[in-house]
Amino acid sequence: MNNNLQIGKLSDKLHEMILQDMDFEDSEVNRYLDNQALNLILTTLSLQRRLEFYQLLGNNDFNSAKVLVLNDIPDFHKKLLVKVEDKFQKIL
Amino acid sequence: MIEGNPIEEMADPQATLMLEHINAKLPDEEDEKGIISERGRLNKEGRTLVDDVYSEFFKRTNGNYREVLNICKEAESLLHVEDTDSRDTEMLKVLRSVRGKIVYHAHKTWAEKEMFLDKFGDESASNIMSYAKILKKDKSIDIDIYEEATRIEKEKHQLDEALSIENLGLEQQNLKLIEEDIKTIATETPENERQSILEGLKSKLKAFSERIMEPHTRRKIVAGALAAASITSFVLGYISHNKNDIKTGTQTLAKAENQPKNTHVYYDSSELPDDLYAEEYLTGPEEIPEVDLNFQVIEQQTKSPPLEIYQEKNESIQINEVSQENYPPVYVAQTFDGQCGPASIAMLYSTFGREKFNVKTKMQDITSEFIEKKYINPDKADIISTDSQIIEFLSNEGFQATTSYEFLSFENISKYFEDPKNKPVIINVNSNYLNENTDHWALLMGVTEIDGRKYIRLMDPLRSEKGLGAEEDIDVRMIGMPDGSFLFDARGWPGVTNGLGIFIENQSVASKDSKLMH
Structure with a gap:
């Protein structure tokens, strides 16, 4: 795609359209965030912690699962941002 | 038929x-x-x-x-x-x-x-058409608006396709990782049961992703990533050819008669008036019709997602301005609605004054004095002093000043700061830098340029990077700086003209003015 987009592709309008897309749960950009977040969790947590994580999800204890992730992966959102940033810079 | x-x-x-x-x-x-x-x-x-x-x-x-x-x-x-x-x-x-x-x-x-x-504009059909007409006239080459608009849609479509490919890859990778984990813990479990566990886990993970990232966090991440991608493309010089476009467009629209109405409007298709389909539109796609249409106008505050990520990114930005080593901006956040005036003056004193102050203490002192003198109404966030009272107040610290109500278009700001002798300006606008309800003070520091794109530098006691105590968001038009100031993309500057500008003429600043903005 890199070569297909013309110069000036990162237009403000395009930014706006992408952000507007976030209002739709099944939009590609939301799917991408979900997938990237899960990938970060799965590739960062140890096996033991992943198993605990699955266990908490199985018990519908989402809050504890969230605490586990945020405790074990400091700056989780920042790390996610870096991943999304890297990808956007490659595909935009 | x-x-x-x-x-x-x-x-x-x-x-x-x-x-x-x-x-x-x-x-x-x-x-x-x-x-x-x-x-x-x-x-x-x-x-x-x-x-x-x-x-x-x-x-x-x-x-x-x-x-x-x-x-x-x-x-x-x-x-x-x-x-x-x-x-x-x-x-x-x-x-x-x-x-x-x-x-x-x-x-x-x-x-x-x-x-x-x-x-910042009025999205009524008549306003959109007027803008498009003005912008089209500004362009030196012929522009096919329909092709341009189609191109933008195409970009979005291509981005979706690229994300879709990424999603497929990530989904496969994640699935594989989870399958392996399940195999590890359920070695004796039959394949169909493992599959059942996997399916159950997938639905739970979907629900979990909504918890780990709430909507505002999602927007922050995406807006931040987009901003970073934009900055990268600036640095690489991809858009330098657009310099002139930005300039001409801004200059024309800065004219009073061309300015947008200061309402933030959302288009509601259910309210599409039949007038829009009048014959005037049908004279041909190349023409921008001269019609006056009444769209439903919904006033709304400009509010964009706050970004927490600019501070890191700023380190990689090359700013073409003179070093501020001699005048490191001293930022202070206001602590209540009516304190923007004292905070702005405290920042001015602390950044450019002869003596060094504790900026917070200075802000409190000025606040007390303002309340005593009835220059502000702290309950209503109103600044109720006269211009001459403020000028007199500033003179007590050795800052001479003049005022103007016809200054704050980007064109004027840019011109003003072209003269290196000119000093920062205290501006009285509203908190979104619009004309209406001008009751908010901030410090206008200068104009700077990042690879062809112009920015206005501000110190706003209501708006700064997170952690400095300010309340308003740094939105997508702005780049927050670690020192508390921020850069406002000139193309998004509302182009106000009747906000008050208090121009500083101070000797102690003048002696070092070459170190200020270019």
Whole structure:
């Protein structure tokens, strides 16, 4: 795609359209965030912690699962941002 | 409609399809309601049908505005409105409405891309058309607005495709990781049960992703990543060829008669007025019609997602301005609504004054004095002093000042700071830098440029990077700086002219002015 987009592709309008897309749960950009977040969790947590994580999800204890992730992966959102940033810079 | 006429049967299949699509969705003839009101306008059902046709054919043509427009025209030519027994009059009304909608959206898409219009402008059809006309006139080359707007849609489509490919890859990778984990813990479990565990886990993970990232966090991440991608492309010089476009557009629109109304408006398709489909629109796609249309205007605060990520990114930005080593900005956040004036003056004193102060203490001292002198009304966040009272107040610290109410267009700001002798300006605008309800003070530090894109540098006691205590967001038009100041993209600057500017003429600043902004 890199070569297909013309110069000036990162237009403000395009930014706006992408952000507007976030209002739709099944939009590609939301799917991408979900997938990237899960990938970060799965590739960062140890096996033991992943198993605990699955266990908490199985018990519908989402809050504890969230605490586990945020405790074990400091700056989780920042790390996610870096991943999304890297990808956007490659595909935009 | 098109039956029985061999010439018409040779018509563009898309046009035929469009007519069939409309025909199929028209209410039954027996239905008294129909799609046209007693006043001869489209009613709610009619407008819904228009929205449906527009969406359907916009999708079919991959977001090609001109193609949909041509299909509409072709379809229109196939109608026989003189045949009173047919429903062609209703269909004609729908077709013209769709055409009006295409004209509006193409111009809106293009104008927004050019001017940050949506951030501060009135999105009524008449305003959009006026903007597009002005912008088009500004361009030295001919621009096909429909092609430009289509290109933007195409970019979005391409981005979606790229993300879709990424999603497929990530989903496969994640699935594999989870499957391996399940195998590890359920070695003895039969395959079908493992599959069942996996399916259960997938639905839980979906629910979990909503918890780990709430909507505002999602927006922050995406907005931050987009901003970073933009900055990278600036640094690489990709958009330097746009310099002149930015300048001419801003200058023309900065003129008083061309300025946007200071309302933030959202377009609501259900409120699309029939006037939009007036004959004036149908003179040809190249023309921008001169019409005055009344769209529903919904006033709303400009509010964009706060970004927490700029601080890191700033380190990689090359700012073409003179070093501020001798004048490191001293930022202070106001602690209540009416304190923006004292905070701005405290920042001014602390940054540029002869003596060094504790800025917070200074702000409190000035606040007490302002309250005592009745310069501010802390309950209503009002600044109620006269200009001469403020000038006198500033003179106590050795800052001479003058005032102007015709200053704050980007053109004026840029011109003012071209003279290195000129000093920072205290501005009185509203918290979004608009004309209306000008009761907020901030410090205008100068103009700077990052690889061809111009920025206004501000120190606003209400707006700074997170952690400094300010309340307002650094939105997508702004780049927060670690020192508490921020850069405001000149293209998004609202172009206010009647906010107050208090110009500082201070000797102690003058002695070091070469170290200020260029």
